[in-house]
Amino acid sequence: MLVIGFNWPNFHDNAVAAILDGKLVYASEEERYTRHKHAPYELPSNSLEHCFRFLKRNYGINPGDADAYAINFDPKAYGIKSRAWHSFSQASLVKDYALRNDMANFAYSATMRMLTKSITSKLDFVWSARLFVKAVLQHMGRGIKEEDIKVIPVRHHLAHAASAYYFSGHNSSLALVIDGQGEVDSTTAWSVKNGEFENVFQQSWDSLSLGYLYEYISKYLGFTRLEGPGKVMGLAPYGTKDKKMQCRIESIMTKSGSSYGIDRRMAKTSQDSMYDCIAEHIIDSKVPIPYNSVKNGLNKTACNYAHTLQSFFEMVVLDFSSEMKGNTGKKDVVLAGGSALNAKSNMELYYSNLFNSIFIFPAPTDSGGPIGAAAYVYSRMSGQMKSKHIENAYMGDSYSEDEIKLQVMKSKLKAEYIENRVNEVATLIADGAILGFYNGRSELGPRALGNRSIVADPRKRENWATVNAIKGREWWRPLAPSLLENSMDKYFINPIKHEFMVMMFHTTETARENAPAISHVDSTARPQSVSLKENKLWYNLIKSFYEETGESIVINTSFNNAGEPLVETPEQAIRSFSVSGLDALYLQGWLIKK
Numbered sequence: 001m002l003v004i005g006f007n008w009p010n011f012h013d014n015a016v017a018a019i020l021d022g023k024l025v026y027a028s029e030e031e032r033y034t035r036h037k038h039a040p041y042e043l044p045s046n047s048l049e050h051c052f053r054f055l056k057r058n059y060g061i062n063p064g065d066a067d068a069y070a071i072n073f074d075p076k077a078y079g080i081k082s083r084a085w086h087s088f089s090q091a092s093l094v095k096d097y098a099l100r101n102d103m104a105n106f107a108y109s110a111t112m113r114m115l116t117k118s119i120t121s122k123l124d125f126v127w128s129a130r131l132f133v134k135a136v137l138q139h140m141g142r143g144i145k146e147e148d149i150k151v152i153p154v155r156h157h158l159a160h161a162a163s164a165y166y167f168s169g170h171n172s173s174l175a176l177v178i179d180g181q182g183e184v185d186s187t188t189a190w191s192v193k194n195g196e197f198e199n200v201f202q203q204s205w206d207s208l209s210l211g212y213l214y215e216y217i218s219k220y221l222g223f224t225r226l227e228g229p230g231k232v233m234g235l236a237p238y239g240t241k242d243k244k245m246q247c248r249i250e251s252i253m254t255k256s257g258s259s260y261g262i263d264r265r266m267a268k269t270s271q272d273s274m275y276d277c278i279a280e281h282i283i284d285s286k287v288p289i290p291y292n293s294v295k296n297g298l299n300k301t302a303c304n305y306a307h308t309l310q311s312f313f314e315m316v317v318l319d320f321s322s323e324m325k326g327n328t329g330k331k332d333v334v335l336a337g338g339s340a341l342n343a344k345s346n347m348e349l350y351y352s353n354l355f356n357s358i359f360i361f362p363a364p365t366d367s368g369g370p371i372g373a374a375a376y377v378y379s380r381m382s383g384q385m386k387s388k389h390i391e392n393a394y395m396g397d398s399y400s401e402d403e404i405k406l407q408v409m410k411s412k413l414k415a416e417y418i419e420n421r422v423n424e425v426a427t428l429i430a431d432g433a434i435l436g437f438y439n440g441r442s443e444l445g446p447r448a449l450g451n452r453s454i455v456a457d458p459r460k461r462e463n464w465a466t467v468n469a470i471k472g473r474e475w476w477r478p479l480a481p482s483l484l485e486n487s488m489d490k491y492f493i494n495p496i497k498h499e500f501m502v503m504m505f506h507t508t509e510t511a512r513e514n515a516p517a518i519s520h521v522d523s524t525a526r527p528q529s530v531s532l533k534e535n536k537l538w539y540n541l542i543k544s545f546y547e548e549t550g551e552s553i554v555i556n557t558s559f560n561n562a563g564e565p566l567v568e569t570p571e572q573a574i575r576s577f578s579v580s581g582l583d584a585l586y587l588q589g590w591l592i593k594k
Helices: 045-059 080-100 110-122 126-139 156-166 210-220 228-238 243-251 271-283 300-328 343-351 366-382 401-411 422-430 462-471 485-491 509-514 536-549 570-579
Strands: 002-006 015-020 023-029 068-071 151-153 172-178 185-193 196-204 253-256 259-262 332-336 357-360 414-417 435-438 452-456 481-484 528-530 553-558 584-587 590-593
Touching: 002 045, 002 366, 015 045, 015 366, 023 045, 023 366, 045 126, 068 126, 068 366, 080 110, 080 126, 110 126, 126 151, 156 172, 156 185, 156 196, 156 332, 156 366, 172 300, 185 210, 185 300, 196 259, 196 300, 210 228, 210 271, 210 300, 228 300, 228 343, 243 253, 243 271, 243 300, 259 300, 300 343, 343 357, 401 570, 401 584, 401 590, 422 435, 422 452, 422 536, 422 584, 435 570, 452 462, 462 553, 481 485, 481 536, 485 509, 485 528, 528 536, 536 553, 570 584
Parallel strands: 002 068, 068 151, 172 332, 332 357, 435 584, 481 528
Antiparallel strands: 002 015, 015 023, 172 185, 185 196, 253 259, 414 590, 435 452, 452 553, 481 553, 584 590
């Protein structure tokens, strides 16, 4: 049985995933193909085509032969106005897709005309989801009848909860979902056992959206809404708590038990005006206070505001988690939703010892929604979807040796084929080189996990600034490490195995002295533990570096230039290498130098 999930409607971080016979076999994000970070309002058409080709190439499944398609929003959970808007906008996007791909007959078909005319009465964007699948298949030269395309909607937060639960390995757990907004919800909690989800808490975005609160305050600190929260989290350790800002936050908050809400006097009719108003009140300014408004340094006020916001966020998450644990009696917790990317908050929850274990899905943003939706639908259709800890996050596309060689030859760069002799790469790193490392299938989620990475020596503190400069990142942002799994205790305080780089740990004195480039100013880092089973080549690279230096840890940041998503194809890897300050590139067996 095959269920394919995709984002619908399309907001950001649009992706496609395939669950085949109860196993996640493919997942990829649209941004990797369009090269637009987060793929805002882009149909996941490229990722769906790549998914179809992957299934055909690896399993002999013809495009269009899915038993069902799952989408991660439910039209019935929206209000009338929102349903009408999304129904109309999605139909328009499908029509635009058809016109851009020279399918005028499809764009102006009787079905499309009928759909557009009936939008105001049907208010059901599932119709346009079926047409989208049909349009992509037609673009691939495959015909299919609309009635043969079965699309099943899943409530947005339920899809997030399912992504965390089904890939955690827990039979029974508490699932917490915090993001900007689903259909209406912004925060939910689920008691899950044997694949049955009981919604035990829900909060609407106009009551309090922690995701929106973080996004809009990030905007007032000079960042964009989608990129800002991660940067503000990294900025927070440079500041201290601002008591006046804390008072302003408290002045607009209400509290019932451990649940926080916004004073209704602050509420406005739309999300944008409401949270702009709230952010303006909390920052106490009608204009942004940029973090970089001080020459050659950071704005202390902006740093203090970032610290205060992060501290408030952590407090609310901890209080909420404690209350939900008490209400459900669950001893294990799983997290998803965009706010689960807040690795510092995840760390505080872990060190609180509230739960026996904590699992964060490696793609907790909307790119993970299609995975959860597909898993949930598969479970309901077959009854055979069991919770199993995800083995690795290498779920995207890979490229053949011939494709790699072709791009290397076209580049006319100095290249040598070294196969899997990554000890030569480790020697370069130990000698000071900063290089791109590209191999195998691309990673699921926003974190580079060794297949699309930039690698450097963590012993040299100056590499912190150098790597950030090469990537065009802000100089003060921390860099993450990858290390051998059996070395976690050497570099981190009370750590656990953590493969996906979505949780921080406190660094040890050894880490701060021997690998200073990976320890942030608050003595934390967001690591990836690496085992031989999960990624043999990446493991062998770090092991070789250890044999050279005595340190079983490397700097690992995403292989991309500023403002770009991770590189996807060999061609993109070579282009990124060529225009950046990288010294070398390991490209699936080829060692390329400038």
